Amino acid sequence: MDVLLAALADPARRRLVTLLAERPRPVGVLAELAGARQPQTTKHLQTLERAGLVTAQRTGQRRVYALQPGPLRELAAEVSRLAEAAERAGADFARHGLSLDAERLAAAADGWADDRSFRFHRSLTGPADQVWRHLTEAALLARWWTPDDLRVSQLVFEARPGGRIVQEYRDAEDLGGTDVVVGRAEGAVVEVRPGEHLRYRLSPLLPDGSVAFTAHVEFELRPTSAGTGLDVHYRITDSTIDSADFVAGIELGFGQSLDKLAATVSQRSLT
Template identity: 70%
Template sequence: MDALLTALADPARWRLVCLLAERPRAVGVLAQLTGARQPQTTKHLQTLERAGVVTSQRTGQRRVYALLSRPLLDLAEALNGLAAGAARVSGPDTVFERHGISVEIERLAADSAGWADGRTFRFHRSLAGGPDLVWRHMTEPDLVAQWWAPEGLRVSDLVLEAQPGGRLLLEYRDAEDTDGTEQVLGRAEGAVDDVRPGERLAYRLSPLLPGGDGIAFTSHVEVDLRPHGDGTELDVLYRITDSTVDSADFIAGIEIGYGQTLDKLAANLHTN
């Protein structure tokens, strides 16, 4: 496939492929149609033949080239697969594009310290399992580490002391950075404010700016659980204080990012 792509990348060779797609043609005819010298045309055709996309045979004094369809069909199939994957993740309404728009809006709004103070976000999820099970997944570090990071990221360090005044630390990296050699993509520190096992967890968490140069903002998060049938209704109130001008990119990702973490929590509970 690499040799084929390299061969087709040259405009002159691509023109030859297009001509051969119409019908087999001799080297001399192809040179005339492309306005190129015959030795140069021969060289391009030989490259295409080595790549497996054309074949040739000598007829008298003429060498005639023909296009092979199978390599192009295989390439088309591979490209269609890539296009289908891209359509799933980069369409006009996707997370990537929505986040980009949100970043632009927040950057325009971040004109002074405190610009986002008081802003709130609300989240709701209907979860499988009773409140006791959900509580475990929200307070036991090994279980929390499985879901408390947006898509494409993984928790690389976590401290969660589920008691009033308990320490809270969250760090995450790229999900594919399994050996921890790449840079930390996010780190936040805070404390637990309120704990009512199986009912309520409240905490403060402040994402740090790149390089650890101060905080971006402080989030005040209240998580309430209530039983509903065999499952649990989860409600989250997420409130911002201490917002800095440099917090725009962080705040732009709250709705999508925190929502993704809750979706992962829901998925984990569903499989248990």
């Protein structure tokens, strides 16, 4: 693929490929149509031939070149896969961008997002006790408690009333800790009913260490025929003007985290 892309990187060679896509042509005609000297054209055609893009036949005194469709189809398939991946990733990026613009516009004064709430539901395949462990044990929490592009780099979760919560997160690919910390949040557990109900408050911190807002998060678990039904209520208080970027990411980011939770529990249920 690298050889193919290198061969197509030159505009003169792409012009020859375009001409040969119409029909096979001899070197002299290609040079004339491309507005180039024949020796240059021959060199370009040799490069294209080494890349597998063209093949040649000698007919009398003429050397006629034809385009090979196979490598172009492979390139088209690879570009199509990249485009589809970019479309999937770009959809969330664009959605988050729209949310950022809207929340920044709405954040006109402190308290602007107070009592804003979000509700989530997930049907999980594991039993309630297994789901509970993923909600309260730090080692299991770290597997899912961030959106797709982030990872937990520090986590404290003391699953008792008044217990301390610390969550620090970095870029998912920053395994060496060379980039900046993306975010940090601190809070406390409020209510615990093992296997049934968990409530805590958690405050994302601004770069200066002050509170952006306080999230009041409640998890309700109930057994179902397929495993466990999970309902989450996420409510905001103490919002500051500077919390707009955090608020903009809640629906998408927390939703992605819960999707990771569902996938993690499902995998453990199969083992």
